[in-house]
Amino acid sequence: MTCPVLFERLVSMVTREDVENIALLSKLFVPEEELDGLTKSMQEIIDFADTINNAPSADDSFDNINNLSNVFREDEVIPSYSNEEILSNAPEQAEDHFLVRNRE
Amino acid sequence: MGTISKIHEMLTTKQCSCEELAKSYLDQIEKSNGELNAYVNVTADEALATAQTVDKKIASGETIGMLEGVPMTLKDNISTKGIETTCCSKILTGYKPIYNATVWDILSKENSVLLGKTNMDEFAMGSSCETSYFKGAMNPFNTNHVSGGSSGGVASAVGANIAAFGLGSDTGGSIRQPASFCGIVGLKPTYGAVSRYGLIAYASSLDQIGPITKSVEDAAIVFDAISKYDDKDSTSKGYSGTSTYETLNNDIKGMKIGIAKEYLDGIRDDVKEAVLAAAEVYRSLGAEIVYFDLPALKYALPVYYIIACAEASSNLGRYDGIRYGYKTEHYNGTHDMICRTRSEGFGDEVKRRILLGTYVLSAGYYDAYYKKAQNLRGTIVKAFDEAFEKCDVILAPTVPMTAFEKGRAVSDPIETYLTDICTVPVNIAGLPGVSVPCGFNAKGMPIGMQIIGKSFSEAQILNVAYKYQQAAGENFKDTKWGVKL
Numbered sequence: 001m002t003c004p005v006l007f008e009r010l011v012s013m014v015t016r017e018d019v020e021n022i023a024l025l026s027k028l029f030v031p032e033e034e035l036d037g038l039t040k041s042m043q044e045i046i047d048f049a050d051t052i053n054n055a056p057s058a059d060d061s062f063d064n065i066n067n068l069s070n071v072f073r074e075d076e077v078i079p080s081y082s083n084e085e086i087l088s089n090a091p092e093q094a095e096d097h098f099l100v101r102n103r104e
Numbered sequence: 105m106g107t108i109s110k111i112h113e114m115l116t117t118k119q120c121s122c123e124e125l126a127k128s129y130l131d132q133i134e135k136s137n138g139e140l141n142a143y144v145n146v147t148a149d150e151a152l153a154t155a156q157t158v159d160k161k162i163a164s165g166e167t168i169g170m171l172e173g174v175p176m177t178l179k180d181n182i183s184t185k186g187i188e189t190t191c192c193s194k195i196l197t198g199y200k201p202i203y204n205a206t207v208w209d210i211l212s213k214e215n216s217v218l219l220g221k222t223n224m225d226e227f228a229m230g231s232s233c234e235t236s237y238f239k240g241a242m243n244p245f246n247t248n249h250v251s252g253g254s255s256g257g258v259a260s261a262v263g264a265n266i267a268a269f270g271l272g273s274d275t276g277g278s279i280r281q282p283a284s285f286c287g288i289v290g291l292k293p294t295y296g297a298v299s300r301y302g303l304i305a306y307a308s309s310l311d312q313i314g315p316i317t318k319s320v321e322d323a324a325i326v327f328d329a330i331s332k333y334d335d336k337d338s339t340s341k342g343y344s345g346t347s348t349y350e351t352l353n354n355d356i357k358g359m360k361i362g363i364a365k366e367y368l369d370g371i372r373d374d375v376k377e378a379v380l381a382a383a384e385v386y387r388s389l390g391a392e393i394v395y396f397d398l399p400a401l402k403y404a405l406p407v408y409y410i411i412a413c414a415e416a417s418s419n420l421g422r423y424d425g426i427r428y429g430y431k432t433e434h435y436n437g438t439h440d441m442i443c444r445t446r447s448e449g450f451g452d453e454v455k456r457r458i459l460l461g462t463y464v465l466s467a468g469y470y471d472a473y474y475k476k477a478q479n480l481r482g483t484i485v486k487a488f489d490e491a492f493e494k495c496d497v498i499l500a501p502t503v504p505m506t507a508f509e510k511g512r513a514v515s516d517p518i519e520t521y522l523t524d525i526c527t528v529p530v531n532i533a534g535l536p537g538v539s540v541p542c543g544f545n546a547k548g549m550p551i552g553m554q555i556i557g558k559s560f561s562e563a564q565i566l567n568v569a570y571k572y573q574q575a576a577g578e579n580f581k582d583t584k585w586g587v588k589l
Contacts, residue, residue, distance in 0.1 A: 012472075019459065026417065026462045027424075027439075028455055029447040038459070045460055048518055049406045052476050060482030065295045065309060065534035066559045071338040085202045091431035098426050101438050 012050050014043040105582055106265045106589040108174050108322045114589065115162060115173050122162070122173040126155040126217050129175040132586045133219060133266045140585070142241045142251070142260035142267075144180055145188055146220035151175065154217045161215075170325050172215040177267040179255050180221040181228055182313065183302035184208055187218075191304050192236040193226045195449030196429045205302025206334045207271055207313050214329065219267055223257025226451045227420065228278055228306045230254050231523045232513035235453040240510065243286060244583040245549055249507040252282030258316045259286040265586030269317040269326055273303055275310045276408050277502075277527025280539035283316050284502035284552025287541045287581060289569070290316045291323045292527075294559045295534035296341035298327075299334030307415035308339075310408075310531040319580065320540065320570040324348040327562060341560075348563040352570040357390030359568070362495030364398035367526055371504045378543035378551040379501050385575050386499070386568075394495050400487035401529055403480050408528035409521060410464050410477040416454075417461025423449065481532055488533045492558050497568050501526050502539040502552035526554065536562050540569045541579040550581075 019039045023030045030038055083096055092099040114120055130148050137143050158173035178184060181191045183201035190196040204212065212218070223241040225233055233256025234240035241256040243249040244264035251260040255272030262270050263286030272279040274292035283290025291314045298313045305311060315326035328349050333342030363383060368376055383393050425431035425445030432444035450458070464473035491498060503523055513520040530537040535556055542553040557565040573580060582588075 014463075018463070022459050022462045022466065025466065026455075026458050027421075027443050027446055028450070028458065029443050038456075041456065042459060042463070044518055045409070045456070046463070048521070049410050049460075049464070049473060052403050052406045052410070052480055053472065055403050055476075055480055055483075057479075060479055060486055062478045062482035062485065065339075065485075066341070068296060068339050068341070071335075073335075081202055088202060089199055089428035091425060091429070100426055101435075101441055 012046050014039055014046055105318055105580070106268050106587055107319050108170060108268060108317070108325050110589055111174050111268055112170050115158070115168065118162070122155040122158040122217070123152060125173065126151045126175055126219070128587050129219055129266060136264060136266060136585050139247050140242050140244065140260050140264055140266070141239060142222055142257045142264065143177070143220045144190070144192060144223050144238045144257065147187055147218050150187070151217045151219050154215055158215050169214050171211060171329055173217060174268050175217045175219050176211070177219050177222045177258055177261050177270040178208060179224050179258050179270065179272045181224060181273055181304040182208060182271060183304065184218070184221065187221065189221065189304070190237070191227045192224045192238055193450065193454065194237045194430055195423050195446070199428045201302070203302060206299035206336060207330045208302065210330055210332065222261050222270060225254035225256065226454050227304070227416070228254040228273060228275055229416070229453050229457050230513065231277070231281060231520050232508070233257065233282070234510065234513055235451055237451060242510070243507045244585050245287060245507070248509055249549065250285065250510050250513065252285035252507060254278040255316060256282045259283050259288060259290070262286070262316050262318060263288050264583055269315060269322055271313055271330070272316050273311055273313050274531065275306050276412060276531050277524045279314050279316055280502050280527050280537060280552070280554055281523065283539045285507035285550065287550030288316060288318055289320055289323045289538065289540055290314065291327055291538045291562070291566070292530060292536060293327060293331060293562060294536045296339050297331045297343045297536070297560065297562065299332065299337040299340045301334055301336040305419040307412040308419060309415060310412060312531070320538070320566055320573045321349070321352060323538065324352055324566045324570070327566070331562070343560065343562060345560060345563050348566045351563045351567050354567045356386070356568055356571050359391045359497070360394050360495040361386050361391045361568070362394050362396060362491060362498045364396060364401065364491065364498060364500065366398050366401040367500035370525070371501050374545040375501050375503070375505060375551050379499065379553045382542045382553050382572060382576070383499055385572060389571055389575060396491065396494050398487055398491055400480070400484045404484055404529040404532055405521065405525050407477045407480045407484065408524070408532055409460070410473050411481065413457045413461035414465050414474050415461070417458045417465065420454070420458055484529060485533045488529070488535060497565055498556040500554045500556065502554040503527070506545050506549035506551055530556055535559055536565055538565050538569050540572055542572070542576070543579050
């Protein structure tokens with residue numbers, strides 16, 4: 001016999017490997033010594049988020065707020081910022097471009 | 105009380121010059137900011153230059169607008185051209201936007217005097233201002249207590265009268281909660297009423313800019329000024345109603361004020377008593393109090409955290425150390441550079457929310473969390489629609505408690521999330537809500553109540569709030585700090 005409650009808990013179990021994998025997707029390094037603590041705290045938050053799975057399944061769709069819809073305009077070229085302005089906040093730049101990484 | 109109309113009157117009747125006024129605010133910031141930590145960047149030169157422009161206009165006999173020459177502040181996630189805008193995160197240190205947020209474009213054209221940028225939880229993620237890279241802003245009623253968050257710096261500055269008003273942003277209560285904690289007024293407008301262009305994004309379907317002020321009248325003045333349609337924000341509608349200022353004093357006799365039982369569950373007694381006492385004030389003004397159930401509310405908080413974190417994980421993907429802000433010093437290849445930059449640049453709470461957001465959006469969990477949360481968002485929107493068939497506005501506490509002591513929020517994330525329980529439903533449904541002071545607890549800390557209305561009913565909720573301030577003005581108190589006017 002299947003037990004839906006147990007199944008839900010299994011879905012929501014956060015493991016160290018989950019956290020490592022999610023961190024990789026999020027482009028974040030989690031130091032080894034913080035991994036256990038973070039797994040525990042993620043588990044607590046996920047348990048909390050899990051309370052929505054006790055809600056009666058609703059088929060209320062939600063696709064926008066206050067009847068907002070997409071806004072379109074003609075594709076007209078209008079004055080924009082200079083390269084100098086756009087680059088003004090770059091930590092590093094080279095030859096009028098953003099520098100992604102130092103050359104080898 | 106240093107309200108906008110009082111300052112306007114002082115300037116137009118030449119009781120003081122705009123420059124003198126700006127200097128007195130800057131002096132008070134200098135004296136009190138060490139303890140309050142409300143400001144993270146004081147823009148004295150810009151403030152004095154604007155003040156001199158206003159003085160010239162006054163001297164030449166020109167009429168000045170209500171917000172002209174009024175000393176104010178902006179939360180540090182609102183872009184200010186050429187002025188550092190950090191979101192109180194290490195990852196944006198040194199970032200000087202090359203454009204203004206539309207709200208600041210409007211106010212700077214009105215010659216409002218920007219005193220500086222104010223403290224906030226890092227990327228607006230927090231309820232106590234303590235996740236700020238620059239440490240938290242403190243409560244002007246007791247500096248051992250937090251100012252609230254995330255717009256804690258604005259609330260601390262306005263509560264301490266080291267700014268006459270400020271603009272904050274509200275994703276899950278970040279305007280109303282700190283306003284409640286600091287004994288002042290905070291308006292979260294309808295989603296789409298105020299342009300978000302230039303507001304550094306946290307959760308785009310929930311974020312909204314709004315005023316934090318000393319009085320309801322001031323909130324109406326500022327809202328009327330900033331609620332314009334903006335073609336640079338594709339979610340902008342502007343406020344098409346009449347001026348909210350004009351209708352502040354409308355009679356509320358016969359108006360139906362609703363109280364949802366769920367809003368009072370788990371609320372501390374002193375807060376509950378103050379809100380119910382306010383309901384009695386409304387009854388004495390001729391309003392009818394109606395009670396009803398709003399069961400969908402119990403899912404609002406997890407729905408909020410799932411949606412907000414999912415959107416944050418996407419919005420904060422842009423911080424990679426390439427185009428702006430902080431970049432790590434030593435790295436080995438592009439992937440390593442981006443990961444190190446982000447790991448060193450973001451604080452713990454921001455990382456936690458990015459991870460949670462990525463988790464709920466990842467394959468295998470998307471249906472159980474994100475999709476389910478979006479469905480429940482629809483349920484909550486519908487529940488509010490139905491509630492507004494029973495009443496005109498809803499009265500609720502703003503926060504289940506008063507401002508807590510510093511350090512408590514950091515120790516328990518879930519407990520801190522619970523402080524947002526009364527504020528998040530409004531963001532989920534895109535509704536307007538205003539927090540108004542409604543009393544003090546035994547320790548003298550302010551209590552706030554919230555008036556919630558239908559979409560684009562700012563005129564009505566501000567009218568209801570104004571009537572309360574007229575009847576119970578004793579709950580609007582100055583603190584020992586700041587400029588005395």
